[in-house]
Amino acid sequence: MDTPVLILTGIDDPTSDAVIHELNARGVPVVRLDPAGVLTGQVEVSAHYADGQPSCVTTSSREVDLGSVRSVYYRRxxxxxxPAALSDNDARFAADQARHGMGGLLASIEARWVNHMWRSLAADFKPAQLSAAVSVGLEVPPTLVTNSLDEARAFAKAQGSVVYKPLYASDLPAPNGAPSFIWVGQVDPDEMDDGIGSTLHLFQATVQKTADVRTTVIGDKVFSVRVASPHLDWRRDYDLVTYTVVDTPRKVVEGCRRYLDHFGLVFGAFDFGIQENGRWAWYECNTGGQWHWLEQETGLPMTSAVADLLEMK
Incomplete structure (x- = not known):
């Protein structure tokens, strides 16, 4: 078997489905693996060290020698x-052993990663993102991370208008069991209360924008799509969003590349706001961000770009 591409993702991932279809069409072998399957009997591991034997992972349909992997696509x-049948302590123990065992085993694969799991983790923390974005010259709105009510109120009054953004997208189910989201929203300093002292919060000066932009960097290719919506946070209602392919300003391209180099990444989904003066204000970068729906909306060859990265030896 030729050296395969290893795709690490869950079962419900249309983005990975598209990449797998493209690689199959090119005749590139692919192994799809959800590492958490080691807890449910769907994945079997045999990892050898110091005895010269290969380390292998077996799924229901494939076996892969981890030393022969061409590249790794770390998706979702x-x-x-x-399993729910285990006691709380046994379940916690089993999950911890699986996470650390599979994490260390997979992270040791010496191949091209899109993106490496540890580097993605390092870039997943908003304060680290903000610091990196400022250092590489991207235009970042004034931002405060705090648990001080006084600091938050003073910042809001100084900026005139601020929004609240969660530092992490916590898994918060609604009462009916459906996913619950905390949208980006404006905050009145008079509405702030002592609850701010319970944890850290991120407040940011409101960007006076005409639209948003999702800029997806895939290796040496850059794709930017203008995202127009009546909502401050366009994710509230995708049915009201319109998409337009736009050119990416050179300064933004250079900043995005320096940002990815800072974290050792080859892929990044960047979010910007187009300000009334035409400049692009940086919001964040998601190292595992969605992009396939933008290809469907615009026809941009993004699947091909990802497959190009993964196919190279």
């Missing part, structure tokens, strides 16, 4: 959740 693997 499932969380490590032990």
């Amino acid at each position: 693997p499932s969380s490590y959740k032990a």
Whole structure:
């Protein structure tokens, strides 16, 4: 078998489906693996060290020698959740062993990663993102991370208008069990209360924008799509969003590349706001961000770009 591409993702991932279809069409072998399957009997591991034997992972349909992997696409693997039949302590123990065992095993693969799981983790923290974006010359709105009510109120009054953004997208189910989201929203300083002292919060000066932009960097290719919506946070209602392919300003391209180099990444989904003066204000970068729906909306060859990265030896 030729050296395969290893795709690490859960079962429900249309983005990975598109990449797998493209690689199959090119005759490139692919192994799809959800690492959490080691807890449910769907994945079997045999990892050897110091005895010269290969380390192999077996799924229901494939076996892969981890030393022969061509490249790794780290998409959206499932969380490590032990079977419900286990006691709380046994479940916690099993999940911890699986996470650390599979994490160390897979992260040691010496191949091209899009993106490496540890580097993606390092770039997943908003304060680290903000610091990196400022350092590489991207235009970042004034931002405050705090648990001080006084600091938050003073910042809001100084900026005139601020929005609240969560530092992490916590898994918060609604009462009916459906996913619950905290949208980006404006905050009145008079509405702030002592609850701010309970944890850290991110407040940012409101960007006076005409639209948003999702800029997806895939290796040496850059794709930018203008995203227009009546909502401050366009994710509230995708049915009201319109998409237009736009050119990416050179300064933004250079800043995005320096940002990815800072974290050792080859892929990044950047979000910007187009200000009334035409400049692009940086919001964040998601190292595992969605992009396939933008290809469907615009026809941009993004699947091909990802497959190009993964196909190279």
